[in-house]
Structures are given as C-alpha cells and as structure tokens.
Amino acid sequence: MARTKIHVGLEIGTSKICMVVGEVKSDGSVKILGVGQSKSVGVRKGEIYDFPQVRACVKDALVKAEDASDVEVGSVFLAVTGAHIQGVNNRGSFRLPDGEESIEQEHVNEAKEIARSVAIPQDHVYLHHIIRRFGVDGYEHASSPIGLSGKTVDSDFHVVHGIRSRIENQIKCVREMPLDVDDLVFSPIATAQVALDREARERGALVIDIGGGTTDYALYLDGVIEATGCIPVGGDHITNDIHLVTGLPFSKAEILKVREGDASGDPARSVGTAKVVDEKGFSDAEVKRQLLNDIIRQRLEETMGLLLSRLPAGAMEQVGTGVFLAGGTSLMRGFGELAHEVFGRDIYRPEPPELSGVQASFKDPQFTTALGLIRYAQIVESERAPKRGLLGRLWPFSR
Incomplete structure (x- = not known):
C-alpha cells in the first residue's frame, strides 16, 4: 500500500518568507499541514544582501511552520529568483550511424546531451533542464521517439541557469537552520505548477508573479514551456515612486498604495483625495487620487511593457487561455484591467486545485509559489528519484 509523503516548500521573497508543509496522499491529493510566514528583512530584488537578518527570518518561518504542522522539518524544496537567472531554449540533433534506421535509447540520449549542453558564463550553474519536445527527421513529436524509424533525432530543451555565488548564498542560509535542500526551483516554474492545468498549457498561457522586488514570468505554448525570466522590479518600486513624488515616508506611501491605489486608469476612480490617518498623533497625509493612481499605473505599465518585450516575437498571439x-x-486594484490592456488577453487569478487543509487566506495569490513548490515536489517524487545534479556540485557533502 502506497504511503503518504511529506514535502516542504520554502520561498525567500523580498517582502515575505513563506514555508509550507504539505502531505501528498496515496491517491495523489495534497493536504497542507501548516504554514510559517515571516516578514522578510535583508532581501533585495529577490536576492540576499544581509545574510544574518535573512537567516533569522527563515528560522522564524521554520519554527512557525513546524508548530502549525506538528512536523519536524528536515529538508525543503527552495524557490530561487533574481535578475541573474536566465531561461533559454536549445535544440540538439543527432544523426544515426549508417546502417541504423530504428531510433534507440542511446540515440535519444545523444540528442538530449547535445541540447542540454548550452554554453553558459563561467560563474553560472544550471538550475533546470526541461524537455520540451522531440523530433524525427524534422517532424516534431510530443513524446519519446524510441522505436520509430528515422535518420535524425532531435531533442528540444528549456535550460535555466544563474550565478553560482548568489544561488549558493540561498542554499547556505537554509543549510544553517540546519536543513537539507531537496531541489532548487526557479520561482515562476513553481508558480506555474498551481496556476496552470494541462488544458491551459496546451492552449497557451502566461504566468506573471509580481512580488515586492521582482516580477517573474513563465510562458507556455502548445503544452510546453517557451520562456521564463525575472525582471528586478516589483511592488516596492511603486511604493518608492510614491515616496519620491509625494515626499511621504516610505511606510505611509506603502499604506496609501495598498489601501487607496488603483491601476485601472478609470477616471471615475481618480476623483478627490486619498488620506492616510496617522496613528501617532502627527498630521494626516493627503494625496490627490489622480496623482497616486498615475504613479502606480505608470510603474506597472512600464514593468508589463518590459516583460512583453522579453517574450518571443508573436508569442502573445499564440496565448489562447490568457494571463494568470x-x-x-x-x-493591486485595477491591475487586472491594466494587464488586459497591455496583453490583450483574458486575465485570471490562480486557484489552488485539489488541496485540502488550506486556510481561506492561504488561497491568496501571494502564496501561489509556495504552493507550487509542493506540487513540483509531488511531480519529482512520481517521475524520478530526487536529483543531486546542481546540489551535488555546490554541496558535495551532507550537513
């Protein structure tokens, strides 16, 4: 009889650190046993810049997650992000030796190895090698072509890589808990595990995860991953814009953004003034709604424009499902309307599927990546033994 399996996902974000403990049952369903959250201090644009502070925040999230789940956490699937991480597509082609006409496993392996061998900077390491599709004599196949007749076999991969030292810092932070790292997952790939089902991937979908310091994205076309990336701009940049233009303290600018801001561009939502009531006896802060909303909209419009420019030419025309x-x-209020204007597609919010034990608040879109790590772990568990590729090279010895 199949046993249940406990997996733990950890996201070290710019605004929050989140650890989620999930139980994968024998029937494949997932139950969330507990969640630990901590305000993030020492992270900028998704990357660690104050190691001791981040370590303390991760420790706090760990204690809360263990208390909530009644599970002693020993290892985690770790989400990583940052503008240094890049995703590229690469195709490998292998011609069968003369006299051989049936494609065998070794032929496919040769094509895979060629496709995986993307030239990367010396200070980078591989994070993911994701198979996209195969080909035989120029004709594409969704599954392995072993056993088919042909002279040339192709393998198409999406390869993700990033700067070794920055990735090592995140691993080191987790190791000092002390915890093991089961695997590293580029954040938008984790997010997509929850945001998209098979039909959405087949019809084409774009996932955008915009947090405090970064905007991560993953594009799927015809059922396979087409592009991934990270733009080092997020909600904190909007707050800073409000602070610089209005002269308000950063804390008040954040409150004003969250409580009163609107990105839709609707003139009816930009009438009058927005007020922040001061609870410490100082004078209240007032800003014209038109000014506030213009600041928010301009920054988000610029960020979405940057993202759009990074996608392959004509990609959005192939997106049939929409943007998640x-x-x-x-x-942010009105963000959906703005995204619809920029991308010209239907806009959705991810809904965690087939999960139990989840508090209503945990279905909030800001937790999608953490949930996606559990889904990713479930897939890894079902498809193969946990890998030690990158981690084996970075950390050859156990803690």
Missing part, C-alpha cells in the same frame, strides 16, 4: 496573475502586488 500571482504575487502580492497582483492584488
């Missing part, structure tokens, strides 16, 4: 918005900043 996740991350805390996606909760």
